Amino acid sequence: DSGVTQTPKHLITATGQRVTLRCSPRSGDLSVYWYQQSLDQGLQFLIQYYNGEERAKGNILERFSAQQFPDLHSELNLSSLELGDSALYFCASSVARLAVGELFFGEGSRLTVL
Amino acid sequence: EDKVVQSPLSLVVHEGDTVTLNCSYEVTNFRSLLWYKQEKKAPTFLFMLTSSGIEKKSGRLSSILDKKELFSILNITATQTGDSAIYLCAVEEGSQGNLIFGKGTKLSVKP
Numbered sequence: 001d002s003g004v005t006q007t008p009k010h011l012i013t014a015t016g017q018r019v020t021l022r023c024s025p026r027s028g029d030l031s032v033y034w035y036q037q038s039l040d041q042g043l044q045f046l047i048q049y050y051n052g053e054e055r056a057k058g059n060i061l062e063r064f065s066a067q068q069f070p071d072l073h074s075e076l077n078l079s080s081l082e083l084g085d086s087a088l089y090f091c092a093s094s095v096a097r098l099a100v101g102e103l104f105f106g107e108g109s110r111l112t113v114l
Numbered sequence: 115e116d117k118v119v120q121s122p123l124s125l126v127v128h129e130g131d132t133v134t135l136n137c138s139y140e141v142t143n144f145r146s147l148l149w150y151k152q153e154k155k156a157p158t159f160l161f162m163l164t165s166s167g168i169e170k171k172s173g174r175l176s177s178i179l180d181k182k183e184l185f186s187i188l189n190i191t192a193t194q195t196g197d198s199a200i201y202l203c204a205v206e207e208g209s210q211g212n213l214i215f216g217k218g219t220k221l222s223v224k225p
Contacts (some may be wrong), residue, residue: 035215042216042217042218043202056212063172074118090156104164105156106156
């Protein structure tokens with residue numbers, strides 16, 4: 001158990017819909033990262049938050065957004081969903097801001113878009 | 115464009131075999147290289163390498179980094195069925211501060 005909690009574990013929805021994925025980082029970790037894992041692309045970095053502020057952005061679509069709240073939990077919002085958005089979405093946390101170091105991953109949220 | 119390439123993409127061995135997994139990278143602002151093991155779901159950390167030529171070891175697993183040739187290897191000796199997993203290599207990119215992952219090597223260890 002990494003200490004990172006993600007909900008929901010599984011989600012099935014239709015194209016055009018909007019979903020919210022939730023992540024609680026390990027106790028004491030201020031950085032939260034979101035990754036998307038699909039079969040053909042591997043783990044793709046989406047976005048990082050540190051202590052409530054967006055710190056780094058990767059290949060995140062404009063239809064996707066995220067935020068980190070004062071209690072440090074984070075949410076990833078995916079809207080106007082397309083079939084290609086079906087993937088495993090991981091949240092990870094670390095204590096650091098600038099140096100990533102070791103990331104602790106949650107179990108992931110598997111999104112299926114039908 | 116920064117990239118991390120792992121080879122082979124998949125590998126099938128028998129218990130007791132020794133395997134070597136490869137990771138090469140082209141990253142502009144290299145900070146460190148990390149190996150993760152992904153069994154069912156969450157990747158779990160194995161090693162972080164920052165200096166060339168210094169081997170990191172944990173039980174039957176070991177890894178080394180060559181910053182001149184831009185690659186790393188992960189060795190697993192006396193493999194067991196429990197080693198079956200996807201092994202992910204990631205490079206920490208310094209300017210953005212995020213991990214760039216390779217697509218992984220899927221290792222299957224047969225009894």
